[in-house]
Structures are given as C-alpha cells and as structure tokens.
Amino acid sequence: KQEVTQIPAALSVPEGENLVLNCSFTDSAIYNLQWFRQDPGKGLTSLLLIQSSQREQTSGRLNASLDKSSGRSTLYIAASQPGDSATYLCALLAPRSGNTPLVFGKGTRLSVIA
C-alpha cells in the first residue's frame, strides 16, 4: 500500500531564506507526483506536476525534483517571502492495483517571518 510522508510537519524560516520541503513514498511505481499549496480555509492550488519520466520541474522560485528509485521528492523554494506562508502538500498518482491510486501526504505547514 502506497504511503506518503512529508517532513517536517511544520517549518518556520526568516524571509529571504532558501528552503527544502521533503516528500517520501513507499512504492516507486507512480505515474506522476504533484505539489500543491493550501492556504487556510481554501482549496488546493497546483504548483508543479512531475511525470514519472521526468526528474524535475521549475516554476519561478519553485523547483521540484523526483527520484523514484529512492522514493523521494523535494520542493525547493528560493528567496522565501511572507506570502509563501501556507501548507504544502505532495500527492502521488499510482497504478490502480486494488488500492486507491491517489494518495496525499499530510503536508508541511510553512511560516515565513518578515
């Protein structure tokens, strides 16, 4: 059964710092991995989607990497800003094999202090 773990659960950094959020998964057979941002009381905003054949994706100050062999993905945020404060979730789409193929981690709650 696919399990997704996000460490740390919460992170507080000063404005301007570069930071890395981690996502690990137990089964390397995945179709894609998607990083989301969730603001309090709001839905999820898609940040980056990495297909299983890709190693990384970049959008602005964000860079996401995928290493299927080690079951890990990282989200790198450069030059963090207070507006980056939110919960960041990773989610996997995996082949259907009796279990639900769509699995989310519990998220990392990020606070960027001005």
Added chain:
Amino acid sequence: EAGVAQSPRYKIIEKRQSVAFWCNPISGHATLYWYQQILGQGPKLLIQFQNNGVVDDSQLPKDRFSAERLKGVDSTLKIQPAKLEDSAVYLCASGGAYNEQFFGPGTRLTVL
C-alpha cells in the same frame, strides 16, 4: 479558463441531518474527484468519476455517502444521515492533461 466551482462554501448541520454538495468541474475535464479533508490531514479520495461512470469509490462510506455525475459534467455528493466525524472540508477536483488535478475552494462542513 474558469476554475472548479463548488457550493456551498460553508454548511452547518446537526447530526442525523442530510446535506448535499455541488461541484462544476473545469470545462472539458472528463475526470472528477471528491475528497474529504479532515483538519490537519491530507485529502482522502472518496470517489473518482470518468465522464459519468465511477472509476473508484473504494473509500466512500456507502451506507451514508452517495455521489452522482449526471451527464458527465456537474456532480453532487450527499451525506445522509450525517455523523459528527463527517465534519471536514469536502474538496472537488477535475483532471486535466497528464492527470494534473485542479481543485475547487471546498465546502467546510460542521456537524453539531
């Protein structure tokens, strides 16, 4: 393009009452998902539709939850009767190219 629409945004009911949520996906998206997100947790898939057919409802509590997607566009999720543990945010998402998921704003349900 317009995003995923959901209504209502908030709902407060008493236990044993019924409630229904509505979702309108992004135009042209064949795949529609309903998730339940309990405070402090990641979303949990309840049901996945492909057009108007159910692809996966293995985690849907079918004794009290039901969902339909008539005509393969809008969808409704119903809870009858509600329990205290159903208090959560119910998220609807639709699937685009490469199975990328786009989420609506969610409906926050409080069961008293």
